[in-house]
Amino acid sequence: MAENYKFVDVSAAGPRAQDFWPTVVVPRKAIEAEIERLASIALPSTGRRASTVNHPHNTGPVPAFAPGIDVTIIVLKPGEQTPPIARNSCLVDMCIAGSGVAHIGAQEFGVSKFDVWNTPSMEPYVYRNNGKDLFVRLSYSNAPLLERLEVHYFDENPKPRAVGADSPLPPVNGKRARDMAEVIDFGTQGAQMLGYEYLIDIDTVDSKALIWPWAEVEKHLEKVYKMDNSYTGRHLYVLYNPATERRIGTSHCFFATMAKYPPDKIDQPHRHSSAAINYYFIGHGKSAVMGQRLEWEAGDLHLSAPGWAIHNHGSREKGFCALTIQDHPLQIAMESLIWQETLKSPIIKLGSQTGFDTNLGELIAA
Numbered sequence: 001m002a003e004n005y006k007f008v009d010v011s012a013a014g015p016r017a018q019d020f021w022p023t024v025v026v027p028r029k030a031i032e033a034e035i036e037r038l039a040s041i042a043l044p045s046t047g048r049r050a051s052t053v054n055h056p057h058n059t060g061p062v063p064a065f066a067p068g069i070d071v072t073i074i075v076l077k078p079g080e081q082t083p084p085i086a087r088n089s090c091l092v093d094m095c096i097a098g099s100g101v102a103h104i105g106a107q108e109f110g111v112s113k114f115d116v117w118n119t120p121s122m123e124p125y126v127y128r129n130n131g132k133d134l135f136v137r138l139s140y141s142n143a144p145l146l147e148r149l150e151v152h153y154f155d156e157n158p159k160p161r162a163v164g165a166d167s168p169l170p171p172v173n174g175k176r177a178r179d180m181a182e183v184i185d186f187g188t189q190g191a192q193m194l195g196y197e198y199l200i201d202i203d204t205v206d207s208k209a210l211i212w213p214w215a216e217v218e219k220h221l222e223k224v225y226k227m228d229n230s231y232t233g234r235h236l237y238v239l240y241n242p243a244t245e246r247r248i249g250t251s252h253c254f255f256a257t258m259a260k261y262p263p264d265k266i267d268q269p270h271r272h273s274s275a276a277i278n279y280y281f282i283g284h285g286k287s288a289v290m291g292q293r294l295e296w297e298a299g300d301l302h303l304s305a306p307g308w309a310i311h312n313h314g315s316r317e318k319g320f321c322a323l324t325i326q327d328h329p330l331q332i333a334m335e336s337l338i339w340q341e342t343l344k345s346p347i348i349k350l351g352s353q354t355g356f357d358t359n360l361g362e363l364i365a366a
Contacts, residue, residue: 028300031301076129086125087121087152090252092140093138094138095135097135098112100130106164116214117211121207183195222260238256256324270310272307274327
């Protein structure tokens with residue numbers, strides 16, 4: 001039998017230089033043109049009109065805008081409905097035009113412009129356009145990462161769950177498999193050996209679709225918009241899903257933040273291992289990413305921070321609103337989330353070390 005492996009001597013090898021994907025701005029006009037093109041084509045056999053933004057550095061196997069993140073434009077014409085599908089990638093969506101109805105797992109809710117919601121892994125989902133205009137959404141997922149791992153699973157004929165049905169939870173009565181498995185303690189530091197049943201009967205956290213309606217979010221954004229420009233943090237809120245617990249996510253893979261920046265506010269240059277993608281939907285501004293200076297306006301999509309790239313953003317005379325997606329919760333789960341809040345700050349492993357401070361307390365006291 002021919003050998004199909006080899007050894008690679010890395011004894012003298014140093015760390016590989018990381019190949020950061022360059023920052024890219026996809027302009028509003030290009031996105032609008034692609035929406036028009038999708039609306040003009042016949043409905044494909046999949047029942048979905050969709051186009052994924054592909055970064056020029058991506059080498060596959062599927063389109064991606066950042067190495068582990070895709071952004072897909074999905075268009076539904078009035079009266080159309082997508083067939084149900086379930087996949088083991090998780091999604092965060094934002095409606096950018098029109099309105100529609102989302103049926104995700106046992107949840108059903110209406111969505112309209114600038115609403116944001118999540119779709120948990122393996123929950124069947126269906127969308128329908130019950131309005132008179134195009135229903136357009138941006139959908140972010142971790143599909144490129146799962147495709148690289150060759151484990152992206154699709155169920156193209158799932159049974160939709162009834163609206164309001166209870167989530168599948170562990171039995172209340174009777175013993176679980178893990179209750180009968182052996183637990184062996186080692187030493188005094190917490191090391192243990194656990195029986196196999198612990199691997200196949202993991203404690204559950206109920207994960208369901210949640211929505212953050214723009215009509216409600218916008219009211220609260222006025223608070224961060226009116227904060228003094230001397231504030232050292234970012235003028236934003238995290239759209240928090242309690243199922244993500246300490247990882248502070250909107251989904252188990254991503255956090256989504258909604259920012260509203262006052263005029264003429266410039267952030268300190270900083271960096272983090274999580275990639276960041278900004279969709280600017282009100283106002284305009286500027287960025288510096290790895291020394292490259294860019295300008296952007298409402299409707300633009302921006303790979304604003306390739307992982308570990310030094311960057312900062314600033315508003316201009318109108319301020320701006322932005323949705324930012326980062327794979328922050330995933331990085332915390334992998335214990336790989338390193339963060340440098342300013343270039344003079346230490347590099348901290350967030351989630352395992354005490355994090356950074358802002359001057360919020362001083363501003364409140366004043």
